[in-house]
Structure formats: structure tokens, C-alpha cells
Amino acid sequence: MPRFFGASRSRSEAHNVDLSRWHSPFSFSITGAGGLYIPSVFFIALAAVNTGNNLLYLILALLLSATLASGIAARLSLRSIFVSLQVPQNVFERENVSIKITLKNQKRSLSAFSILVEDISLVRARRRAWLMQKLGFWKSSPEPPAGEEIPVLQHAAYFPAIPPGKSRSELISQSFARRGKYRLEGLRLSTRFPFGLFRRGERVSVSGEVLVYPSIREISSDLHLLPFMPGRLEGKRVGQGESLFAIRKYQEGESARLIHWKATAKTGKLMAREYARDEESEFCLILDTTIDASRSEDLDKFEKAVSLAASLAAHFVNEGAEFEYLTPREHVPRGTGTDHLYSILRSLAVVRCEQDRPESATDLGRELEKALDKDQLTRILSDKVFKIILTSRPRGTLPASVWRSSYVIYFDEL
16 A cells, blocks of 8 residues: 655645644745846846936846746646645565655645745755855765764655646656665655746645665575575474385284385385374574674675565565564564564564663673563573574674574674
8 A cells, every 4th residue: 555645735634634733834936047047137127227218217127027027926726726646555675666755736716836846855855965066075985974863755856737637647766775764754845946046846745654674685595595484384203294214014003094005015015104293383483683793794795685685585575484473672473474574574673773781791681681571581492483583793602502493693694
């Protein structure tokens, strides 16, 4: 299902939108053509005053009235415009998505012309880049600094004309470079109508957010071969199951269906099949979020580990497996299916790494106690639960009881 954001200057019934505040609702800037137009008006005014020529006064009055008329026309064009954004419900890192922007002209008789829709964060970034360039601090890197807000709408949408009472839509194709939560703080509607000399804009305060999941990729064949089947493990004892455990002599009174005819033909004696008992398996995917603060490369490896955790979760859900997910900050109980997968993806979208403290460097269990109670943690770390652990901890630091029932993936291997 798509997600909607909306905003309107004249109505307050848009869904999922906070229209209670307006910040600097009107903006004004001079275009390149306007930069030539204003000096021309000034020189004509100066010439008219010095010469007293009536024709120059007439031209000056025409130019000044055109300036006033352009302001009125621009304001009327921006008036009563309803804006809505439609974003896909599930967005993944570095995956191209289409954001649909719809403008509805709510005026009864006047059309809206040359409307440009931009994310406020994009406008701020452009102004900041211009200022840095002017001050000589221009940076060639296109990536924003850490902590700087990233716009939800990364490209502007342009609408040439919107007839009265009609709607027009534009699709913006873009991708999000990083996982995380992106907040939409506002939109700016602007126009250069009618003469292109000035750009007049209005800012609409809009609240909304987009959750970007980590990327999902194909996992290696080694992980496909884990001793794990959908919900069940092959037991080491004889019982009712589907996997062949052994071939032995047939005992009187047993079902004829157990007879292994090929073995009987080879030995000349009746041989019977024995099956391994299927046992309910418990499986947990554990992401250790503690890293070595002195190693900056661990930050990149942590992002790879988050992506791998998402890929593993998607793989096991596709296999029909029932499993749980655990980090030092969050626990998702056992579950199956698409809803369970997206519960894990929502957690992975916002998970953050933590600096490893010396006293907990070798104690994963102490870190995991923050997310669930002691009894649950004891069960997960026991031999009864099979675990896939993604960690940056040194090799050999995990307890033997945990190691025996785990498949450990170290960040250094990613």
C-alpha cells in the first residue's frame, strides 16, 4: 500500500499532515532575467528624470506596472493549491522508487501556471552549497555531512499548467543512498509566472516520514546449507519422520511398508527402514551492534552486517521458517510470514551501532540482557536454540555453550 502526505494552503482536511504551522510562508527571489530587468528600469527612470521626456515616463510606468502585475499574477497562481505525495509503502536502500506528486487547483475560474514543488530540505541544501561556494568552502563530495538532514523528495517536480478544478501528477524517480528514517518537514511551491523575472514561493509545513529498509541481496550457498528446515530439525533418535536414519533387519509384526526391497535383494534377508524423528527447531537471528570504536572501518562493516541480517531474514521467511530476531536493544518474538519479516526490517532500518565497552568486550550475554529478561535469554543461548550470530567481537570470545549451537559470522568476513 502506498503512503500519502498532503498539504493545502486553504484547506485543513488533508490526511497524515500537520497544517498547524507556517514558517516564512512567502519567499521572493530575483531570476537571471530579473537581474537584467531591474537595472534597466533604474536607468530608464534616471533618464526620464534628467530629460523630462514623456515617452520615457510612459515606458517607466509600463515597466513598473508590469512588475506589480507579475506579483499579483504569481500570488493568484499559487493560491488554493492542494499538494499530495504518494510514496511506496516498502522502500529499500539504493532501490529506485517512484514518488508521485499531485497538485490540485482548487480555484474555480483561474488556472495555475509554472508551479515548481521542492522539498524544504533540498532548498536549504542548495542555499548552503551556494553560501559555501561564495565563502570559498566548497566541497567536491556530493554526500551530505553526517547528521545533515536528507530530503525525502530529492528532485523538484514541475507543473506547466493546472486548469481550474483539475489535478496534475508527476512521477519522481529516485533512490535513497542509506537506510534509516527520512522526515518530510515541508514543501515549497514557487512560480516564475508570468514573465520569468522573479520567483515567488510559499512554504507549506507538512509532517511525514519514509522508512528505508536495508538492501536485500542473495546470500551465499554456505548459508543455504545450514542444518535448518522450515520449523523442524532432523533428530538423532529413531521416530516418526521423513528422513532415513538407518537400515536394519526386519522384525516380525512390523508394517510391510518399512521393508527396503533393494537392501533385501542384496542381502537375501528382509531389511527394514528406520526413520529419524523430526523435532521442533528453535532458531534465532542475532545481530551484535557493539563495535570497536577505535576502528573506523567497522562502521562500513556494520552496515554490511545489517544488510546481511535483512537478507537472512528474507531468505528464511521465504523458506517458511519460524524464527526470532535479537539485538542488544530489541527482540522480535518467533514468527513467520511477511508481517514477521517487515517487523524485523523496521528494526534493521533504524538500528545503530554502539561503542564496545571494555567490561563487555567478551560478554555478549550481558549486552543482550537489555532487550529481554533473563529466562528468555537463557533459553536462546542454550543448546536448544540454533543461532546465527553476526558480531565484530574477536574470535574465541564467545562461550563454548553458545558456540556449539551457533553459526557465527564475523564482521571481518564481510
